[in-house]
Amino acid sequence: MATKNQASGGVSRQVLADHVYEALLVALMDGRLEAGTPVSIDGMARELDVSPTPVREALARLEATGMVRRMALRGYRVAPLFTPDELADLMDARLVIEPANAFMACKHAGQELTGQLEQAIEDLKAAPRGPSFAEFRAYWEADERFHRLIAESAANQFLLSAYNALGGQVQRFRFFGGLGVTDADFAIAEHTEILKAFEAGDPELARQKMIDHIEGVKQRSQHDSEVRS
Amino acid sequence: MATKNQASGGVSRQVLADHVYEALLVALMDGRLEAGTPVSIDGMARELDVSPTPVREALARLEATGMVRRMALRGYRVAPLFTPDELADLMDARLVIEPANAFMACKHAGQELTGQLEQAIEDLKAAPRGPSFAEFRAYWEADERFHRLIAESAANQFLLSAYNALGGQVQRFRFFGGLGVTDADFAIAEHTEILKAFEAGDPELARQKMIDHIEGVKQRSQHDSEVRS
DNA sequence: GTACCGTAGATCCTATAGGAAATGCGATTC
DNA sequence: GAATCGCATTTCCTATAGGATCTACGGTAC
Numbered sequence: 001m002a003t004k005n006q007a008s009g010g011v012s013r014q015v016l017a018d019h020v021y022e023a024l025l026v027a028l029m030d031g032r033l034e035a036g037t038p039v040s041i042d043g044m045a046r047e048l049d050v051s052p053t054p055v056r057e058a059l060a061r062l063e064a065t066g067m068v069r070r071m072a073l074r075g076y077r078v079a080p081l082f083t084p085d086e087l088a089d090l091m092d093a094r095l096v097i098e099p100a101n102a103f104m105a106c107k108h109a110g111q112e113l114t115g116q117l118e119q120a121i122e123d124l125k126a127a128p129r130g131p132s133f134a135e136f137r138a139y140w141e142a143d144e145r146f147h148r149l150i151a152e153s154a155a156n157q158f159l160l161s162a163y164n165a166l167g168g169q170v171q172r173f174r175f176f177g178g179l180g181v182t183d184a185d186f187a188i189a190e191h192t193e194i195l196k197a198f199e200a201g202d203p204e205l206a207r208q209k210m211i212d213h214i215e216g217v218k219q220r221s222q223h224d225s226e227v228r229s
Numbered sequence: 230m231a232t233k234n235q236a237s238g239g240v241s242r243q244v245l246a247d248h249v250y251e252a253l254l255v256a257l258m259d260g261r262l263e264a265g266t267p268v269s270i271d272g273m274a275r276e277l278d279v280s281p282t283p284v285r286e287a288l289a290r291l292e293a294t295g296m297v298r299r300m301a302l303r304g305y306r307v308a309p310l311f312t313p314d315e316l317a318d319l320m321d322a323r324l325v326i327e328p329a330n331a332f333m334a335c336k337h338a339g340q341e342l343t344g345q346l347e348q349a350i351e352d353l354k355a356a357p358r359g360p361s362f363a364e365f366r367a368y369w370e371a372d373e374r375f376h377r378l379i380a381e382s383a384a385n386q387f388l389l390s391a392y393n394a395l396g397g398q399v400q401r402f403r404f405f406g407g408l409g410v411t412d413a414d415f416a417i418a419e420h421t422e423i424l425k426a427f428e429a430g431d432p433e434l435a436r437q438k439m440i441d442h443i444e445g446v447k448q449r450s451q452h453d454s455e456v457r458s
Numbered sequence: 459g460t461a462c463c464g465t466a467g468a469t470c471c472t473a474t475a476g477g478a479a480a481t482g483c484g485a486t487t488c
Numbered sequence: 489g490a491a492t493c494g495c496a497t498t499t500c501c502t503a504t505a506g507g508a509t510c511t512a513c514g515g516t517a518c
Contacts, residue, residue, distance in 0.1 A: 015301050016502070042469065051503045052470090053282060060286050064293030066390070072244050073509070075470065086386070093387035100325040157315070158322035158395050161295070165394035166387050245472070271499060280473045281500090302479075304500065 016050050020058040023048055028067055028078065029137070039068060039076040084225035090166065091218035095211065097162050098147065102194065102210040105153035106203040113153050114198050120146040121191050129184055139184065146191055150210075183220045190216055245279055249287040252277055257296055257307065258366070268297060268305040313454035319395065320447035324440065326391050327376065331423065331439040334382035335432040342382050343427050349375040350420050358413055368413065375420055379439075412449045419445055 024044070027033045039059065045052040059076050062068045068076045082090065105113070123142035128135040151163040190213035197206035253273070256262045268288065274281040288305050291297045297305045311319065334342070352371035357364040380392040419442035426435035 018301070040469070041471095053285075053502060056282075056471090057285055057289050060289040061293070064290065072247070073470070089385045090387050093385055093391060096329040096388065097325060097391060156318045156322055158319050159325065161394040162322060162326060162391040165390040269499070270501095282472060285501090302500070 015054075017054040017057040017061075020044075020048060020050060020054050021061055024058055024062060025067075033078050035078050035081040037078045039078060041075065084222060087221055087225060088218065091214060091221065093166055094214050095218075097159065097166070098150070098214060099207045099210040101151045101154040101159055101163065102197075103203045103207040104156060104159070105150045106198050106201065106206040108153060108155055109198045109201065113149065114195065116149055117146060117191075117195050117198060120149065121188060121195060124184070124188055124191065127184075143187065150194075182224055183217070186216055186220065187213075244283075246283040246286040246290075249273075249277060249279060249283050250290055253287055253291060254296070262307050264307050264310045266307045268307060270304065313451060316450055316454060317447065320443060320450065322395055323443050324447075326388065326395070327379070327443060328436045328439045330380045330383040330388055330392065331426075332432045332436040333385060333388070334379045335427050335430065335435040337382060337384055338427045338430065342378065343424065345378055346375060346420075346424050346427060349378065350417060350424060353413070353417055353420065356413075372416065379423075411453055412446070415445055415449065416442075 024033075024039075033039065041052045041055050041059065045055045048055070059068060059070070063070050063076070067079055069079050070076050120142050124139065124146070127139040127142055129139060130136070148163075151160050154160065190209070194206060194209045194213060197203075197209050253262075253268075262268065270281045270284050270288065274284045277284070288297060288299070292299050292305070296308055298308050299305050349371050353368065353375070356368040356371055358368060359365070377392075380389050383389065419438070423435060423438045423442060426438050
């Protein structure tokens with residue numbers, strides 16, 4: 001496996017646990033680690049050519065994201081995929097948090113933010129839409145960036161933590177990874193509406209447009225769930 | 230199968246990292262570990278008479294709660310106390326999440342839940358109100374239980390995760406730990422209002438009463454902040 | 459044929475040891 | 489008197505080894 005020692009700064013010494021964490025995350029996102037698969041500490045250590053200790057630390061951190069689950073004395077397993085009901089619950093939770101984020105972010109919004117949001121939308125338009133993980137990843141990254149920019153611009157560390165706690169954002173990636181992009185045109189249009197509200201400096205409108213967007217995602221994801229099953 | 234050496238009853242082998250985690254949590258809550266204090270892995274291992282490995286794992290988990298912070302290659306430190314502004318942000322975040330929890334929980338509410346909520350209020354009334362940690366802890370426990378019951382009864386794992394992400398609930402304990410209980414009478418009255426809404430089966434009212442409660446907590450906490458400073 | 463038991467393998471958990479980096483302190487030099 | 493260099497100590501990070509536990513498989517008895 002190609003070594004990524006080129007991290008800037010010339011810091012020769014890096015924390016191995018961080019590399020392991022990244023490697024596991026990529027493996028989870030790429031679907032190499034399927035839902036329910038046990039993640040052996042020793043086995044992963046052999047595979048990544050490190051000792052079990054950093055693997056243990058990386059898994060302890062991953063557990064907080066919900067990507068893996070730990071059973072005492074029985075090791076770790078990849079968390080199961082979402083059921084359609086859980087997906088609906090995730091959208092309900094997003095409906096609680098993200099409109100509030102949009103409202104607050106809009107109050108602090110400036111040129112810089114709207115520019116970055118616009119860039120995220122452009123990237124969304126440019127992203128390929130095929131079903132392969134590599135293709136989907138670019139799309140997902142632009143989508144995630146749009147929402148994260150808003151969450152961060154709300155300037156409230158606790159709301160940001162709450163947003164991050166919806167680790168399902170990543171799970172969602174896994175869910176649709178094999179399905180491809182099905183709602184790109186809708187998402188682009190809805191994101192644009194949100195951006196307009198930001199440019200107009202209308203927090204209440206931004207909140208409403210975010211609600212509209214997530215409601216749309218919810219409905220479309222439920223439809224996709226039926227297709228999948 | 231006579232042998233049930235697996236879970237609860239078995240004293241045989243508990244995971245050491247869990248004990249370390251608990252010990253650190255108690256030390257943080259009791260104020261033995263003050264804000265900003267570095268938490269040495271080796272030192273803590275010596276103090277608890279274990280090897281550094283389980284300490285490392287416990288700290289990795291604690292980091293996700295926000296109680297400690299990790300700086301790569303420089304170890305862990307106890308997270309700083311909240312400033313009044315941060316406390317206000319925490320209350321704003323609670324205002325986003327907890328009213329929604331109350332609304333949803335009320336829709337599923339039954340005899341069992343209202344009984345447990347009532348018990349939590351009774352415990353709140355009975356709790357001592359002195360400034361010592363031991364006294365305050367009982368009060369805090371009953372208060373936290375009330376809110377957590379509602380969060381869990383919302384029956385949405387993502388909203389529960391978001392609630393948990395406001396680890397500030399614990400930080401809040403630390404903040405007021407040295408100050409004692411100043412708003413017990415208000416809190417009891419407001420909790421009772423919420424309970425009434427649950428008993429009436431009125432989700433919208435429950436939402437509103439939760440808003441009122443947290444708004445009250447926010448105002449009173451800001452007043453306390455001024456006293457402290 | 460079914461159920462129970464013992465052994466073997468794999469895995470997890472903990473402890474100890476060693477290498478590397480950062481911090482603190484003191485001596486030297488300008 | 490102030491800044492810089494060098495050394496020693498502390499601390500963190502990783503690797504390896506050993507003890508304990510759980511699972512799987514095969515054999516035996518009913």
